[in-house]
Amino acid sequence: MSIEALPELGVDLKEECQLHAESDLFSSESASEKADKLEQAANDHYRCPENFFDFNLGGQLSVHEGYFQFGQNITCYGRSCSGVRGPSVESYLYDMLTEVHVDDAKLGLPFNPTEIIDNLRLERYANVDGGSLERVLRKLYYLVRPLTNLLVRKQVQKFHARNWKKRPFPNWPVDTTVEDICSRLLLLSMEAKGVERVPFVWFWPDGASSCLMMTHDVETEAGRDHCEGLMDIDDSFGIKASFQIVPEKRYAVSPNLLESMRNRGFEVGIQDLNHDGRLFDSKEEFLRRVKVINHYGREYGAKGFRAAALYRKPEWYDAFEFAFDMSIPNVAHLDPQHGGCCTVMPYFIGDVLELPVTTIQDYTLFNLLNERSIELWKTQVELILKNHGLASFIVHPDYVMGHDTFSIYQSLLGYLRELQEKTPVWFALPTDVDSWWRARSKMSVVKDGNSWRIKGDDAGRAVLAFAKNVSGKLVYELRQAPLTTRIA
Numbered sequence: 368m369s370i371e372a373l374p375e376l377g378v379d380l381k382e383e384c385q386l387h388a389e390s391d392l393f394s395s396e397s398a399s400e401k402a403d404k405l406e407q408a409a410n411d412h413y414r415c416p417e418n419f420f421d422f423n424l425g426g427q428l429s430v431h432e433g434y435f436q437f438g439q440n441i442t443c444y445g446r447s448c449s450g451v452r453g454p455s456v457e458s459y460l461y462d463m464l465t466e467v468h469v470d471d472a473k474l475g476l477p478f479n480p481t482e483i484i485d486n487l488r489l490e491r492y493a494n495v496d497g498g499s500l501e502r503v504l505r506k507l508y509y510l511v512r513p514l515t516n517l518l519v520r521k522q523v524q525k526f527h528a529r530n531w532k533k534r535p536f537p538n539w540p541v542d543t544t545v546e547d548i549c550s551r552l553l554l555l556s557m558e559a560k561g562v563e564r565v566p567f568v569w570f571w572p573d574g575a576s577s578c579l580m581m582t583h584d585v586e587t588e589a590g591r592d593h594c595e596g597l598m599d600i601d602d603s604f605g606i607k608a609s610f611q612i613v614p615e616k617r618y619a620v621s622p623n624l625l626e627s628m629r630n631r632g633f634e635v636g637i638q639d640l641n642h643d644g645r646l647f648d649s650k651e652e653f654l655r656r657v658k659v660i661n662h663y664g665r666e667y668g669a670k671g672f673r674a675a676a677l678y679r680k681p682e683w684y685d686a687f688e689f690a691f692d693m694s695i696p697n698v699a700h701l702d703p704q705h706g707g708c709c710t711v712m713p714y715f716i717g718d719v720l721e722l723p724v725t726t727i728q729d730y731t732l733f734n735l736l737n738e739r740s741i742e743l744w745k746t747q748v749e750l751i752l753k754n755h756g757l758a759s760f761i762v763h764p765d766y767v768m769g770h771d772t773f774s775i776y777q778s779l780l781g782y783l784r785e786l787q788e789k790t791p792v793w794f795a796l797p798t799d800v801d802s803w804w805r806a807r808s809k810m811s812v813v814k815d816g817n818s819w820r821i822k823g824d825d826a827g828r829a830v831l832a833f834a835k836n837v838s839g840k841l842v843y844e845l846r847q848a849p850l851t852t853r854i855a
C-alpha cells in the first residue's frame with residue numbers, strides 16, 4: 368500500500384508538525400527536560416510526529432496514590448488531580464475517563480500518564496517486596512532448598528502461589544494495560560485534534576507484525592550437558608535462542624560450550640551470579656555482586672542479564688553494565704515475586720532495556736500447574752500477537768529432559784514455526800531486539816513534501832504506520848505491507 372498524500376489528515380496536525388518536526392531546538396536540551404513530562408510514555412510507545420501528543424494536567428496531583436480506571440477494563444495506579452482513588456484493586460474503581468477534557472486541541476488529563484505507566488512497568492503498584500509473608504517464604508525456600516527434594520520445594524512454591532486465580536490484577540494470562548492506556552491516549556488525542564489518522568513508527572522492523580524470542584536458562588550441570596542437544600532441536604525447527612549461564616557455584620562453565628553456542632548462532636547471556644535467590648536482599652550485597660556479574664558479562668561477551676527466579680529491583684538497575692535485562696514478568700501470579708510489568712513491549716529502565724517475560728515458564732507450567740500441553744502458551748501468544756507485542760519464552764534445558772516434557776517443547780517449537788510461516792512475525796535473538804528497540808527509540812516521523820518519512824539510524828528497516836480512528840476503534844495500517852489489524 369502506498370500513501371502519497373494524506374488529504375484527510377487535519378490541518379492542525381500538519382501545521383504543528385511543520386512547525387516543530389525538523390527543528391533541532393527540540394532535540395537536546397528540551398529532550399531531557401521532557402523526560403518527566405506527561406507525553407513521554409505515549410511518545411516512546413508510538414513515536415508519532417513531535418508534539419502530536421499534547422497533554423495538560425487538570426490540576427494539582429494528590430499526595431496519595433491509589434487505583435482507578437481509565438475507561439472500562441483499564442486499571443491504573445498512581446496519583447490523580449480529581450476523582451477518587453481506591454486503596455486496593457478490589458475496591459470500587461473510579462473511572463477517570465469522565466474527567467478528561469479537551470481545551471484548544473489539548474487533552475486535559477486528571478493524571479500524569481507517564482507516571483501511571485511507570486508505576487505499572489516498574490511494579491510500583493504491587494509493593495512487590497513489601498509483603499512480610501512473602502519475604503519469610505522466600506527466605507525459608509532458599510534456606511531449605513539445599514536440604515529438600517523437588518517434591519518439598521514444589522509444595523513451598525505451590526503454597527506461595529495459592530489463590531493465584533483470584534488475583535484480579537494484572538490480567539491473567541497476559542496483561543496489556545500499558546498498551547491499552549497508550550491506545551486510549553492516541554484515540555483521545557486524535558479526537559481532540561480532529562484528525563482521522565496519525566503516522567507513527569511501526570513497532571517492529573521490516574513490517575513484522577510481532578516478535579518472538581526464545582531463551583534457555585541453564586540451572587544445573589545436567590542442564591548444561593543438555594545444551595548441545597537443545598541447540599540441535601532448536602536448529603531442526605529453524606529457531607535460535609539465547610542461553611543464560613549461571614557464572615558461579617552451579618556448574619563449571621567451559622569456554623568451549625560458550626564458543627559452540629556463539630558459533631552456532633545462539634546467544635550467551637548471564638543468569639544471576641550463583642542463583643542463590645539473594646541477589647536483591649540488600650543494596651550493599653547487590654552492589655558487591657553486580658561488579659562480579661558485570662565482569663562475567665564482559666568475559667562472556669554477554670549483552671543481556673536475567674536474575675534467578677525472576678527476582679528484580681528495577682530501581683537498582685543503573686549498576687548493571689548490560690544493554691538489556693530479561694527478569695520482569697508480564698504477570699507474575701505464579702512467580703516467587705508477585706507483580707508484573709503489565710506490558711508486552713520492551714521499555715527502558717534508565718539505559719537498560721527491559722525485555723519482559725511475557726509467557727509462562729516451562730517449570731511453572733509443568734510443576735505448578737501440572738500441565739502437559741501447550742494450550743496456555745498458545746493462548747498467551749495469541750493475546751500478545753493481537754497486541755503486536757513481544758512473545759518471550761523461558762524453557763530450561765533442565766526441565767525438558769523427560770520424555771513427556773521434551774515432546775511438549777517440540778510441540779511448542781512446531782507451533783512457533785508454523786506461526787512464523789503463516790504470519791509476518793519476527794523471530795529474534797534478545798540482542799537483535801535490543802538493537803532494534805534502541806534504534807527505534809531515536810527515530811522520528813517528519814514531514815516529507817505532502818507525506819511523511821521516518822528519520823534516524825536504521826530507518827531503512829523501519830516502516831511507517833498509520834493509526835486510524837474507525838468508529839471509535841483504533842486500527843493500524845502499515846504503509847509497506849498489506850497488513851491491516853484491528854485492535855480492541
Ligand SMILES: [Zn+2]
Pocket residue numbers: 584585586638642674675676
Ligand atoms: Zn534459573
